[in-house]
Amino acid sequence: MQQFKVGLCAFGMSGKVFHAPFLKQHPNFLLSAIVERTKNESREKYPDATIYRSVEEMLSDSDVDIVVVNTPVQTHFEFAKKALQAGKNLIVEKPFTVSVAEAAELSSLARAHQKFISVYQNRRFDRDFLQVKKVIASEKLGALKEVEIRFDRFRTTPGTKDHKENPALPGAGALHDLGSHLIDQTMVLFGPPTSVFADVFTMKEQAAANDYFDILLRYKNGLRVRLKSTVFAKESAYAYILHGSRGSFLQMRSDAQEQELIAGAAPLGQDWQQILETADGILIYEDSNGAHRVNTTSEPGNYMDYFDAIAHHLVAAKPLPSPASEVILNMRIIEAALKSAETGAFVRLE
Template sequence: MQVVKVGLCAFGMSGKVFHAPFIKEHSGFILSAVVERNKQESRIQYPESTLYRSVEEMLQSDVDVVVVNTPVQTHYEYAKMALNAGKNVIIEKPFTVNVAEAQELVELAEEKKLFLSVFQNRRFDRDYQQVQKILSEGYLGNIKEVEIRFDRFRTIPGAKAHKEDPAKPGSGSLHDLGAHLIDQAVQLFGVPEKLFADVFSMKGKTFANDYFEILLYYKNDLRVRLKSSVFSKEAHYAYAIHGDKGSFLQERTDEQESELAAGAIPVFEEDWTKPLTENDGILNYLNENSESERILTKSEPGNYMNYYHQIYEHIVFQQPLPSPGAEIIINMKLIEAAEESSRNERVTLIK
């Protein structure tokens, strides 16, 4: 079996929760290198890896794939360094702070004949995959209106300047959670024709944006609203989808992040998360006899391991690359368009 050596650019929350456990538990990968600038926490769980004190030092090793999981303001710099060092790259979302950086990295990867994939892990959430399933089965008919939300109750600013300082490009919820919601909207419904956005900070102007509402306009008169707030104590349905034959409401119930943070061990092709004890969706539609049917639904477990398995199959068997950089450029264009729309208080065309 071909074994792929992977190096992590950082060992913060992202490295500990979203990357290292999956690399270790997938038989096709070896966590070969970890960068920790001052600490050595990775030595406890991953003593078989080599500890490096800088990304530059790690890039001199024989790793095959570099995971750029550092603050977004450094994504462009480190991904460019890795590609120039001949390494394939997985880059955390958001891809970069702007379209120009994303485009340059995609072109560099193509020039070097290396792959560049963006870690859009929430394509593998149970709730999102349930939405995909319901849409694919055609219960709702022609889709007319959609709302996708990702709300939290975090009224006290965090300590990470790269996320909270409005002076830092790429800080705030629009790049953070917006990168997920925009990706899901594009995956489900394609690229919109134009958008209108309201983006600001409920905590005050001295903090990066923590609220956004984006209205996507599609040529077939579909409207998709993306929304996020940190002042939402009571949960809304994460997905509300309405068509000419019915509606579907889906809660956000994926717990992979919290279970991984608590020490869960991910497994490939097995359910490793705790099973749901209650239904998490409502499907109300007109059946083939034009009679209303209202069904309580329960989503199947998601698994972020599928992302890494797709990476492995791309390397070994030339299968399609998950969320390639060239595809995620459109997400960056929509983020920039939302910033422009909010700043100018008008609808912005998607170019």
């Protein structure tokens, strides 16, 4: 079986939870290099991986085929560019970059070097989002008219990660962090809107990066999509609310892969997650047989499907998951939202 050697640019939460466990279990990948600037934490679980003290040192390893850029977003452009120049294929953590200009330059550079960049949009493989896709595909809702997607938390004081909390740093804040997930899911479902209106704000009393956003996306067919996030949600609401000409669908945010991975679960097979014991959605619709109200239960998602897609691209030239050229659109939406919040006006994308 063909195997590809992978290097991680960092061994923080992203490396420990979202990448290393999957690379360890996947037969087509070998986690061969990990950057730890001062520690040796990876040695216990990944003793065969060489520990490097800098990204530049790891990039000089000619055996590394794929580099995972999972450092703070402010460094994505620098490290991704160096990795491409070193002849590596790339997986870049979300958000892809801090700006459209950076994203476009990296995408162009990858084409010039005949290497790929895939952005790690893992929330495409959440159980709740997959259920939403399934319901939309069933056409039971009719023509969609209004959609709301939200990702709320209760974190009323600033965190300790400067790259996420410092308002002076480009790419810090909820819009780039959680917004990159919601925007990506929306682009997967509906494609690019015609215009964007947004309120992006800091609700914490302390000086911190934005922690609230409310984004309205307008589509040619009349569809309206609202994306929201706040850190002052003590009680969770439905994460997905869809209203169509024949019905509505309400879906909770129920995927627990992150929590289970943090707790030490090994992502083996398709059934490594806990099965839901109660329904996590409600589907209400009308058809020729009358009115229906159905409690729905989503099936498990699996972040391993992302790594499967990377392997299939390398081995069988299958489509690359979330390629850079596609995710540039997400960066355009983020920039449009920031501009709208500043000007108080709709920003056209056409």
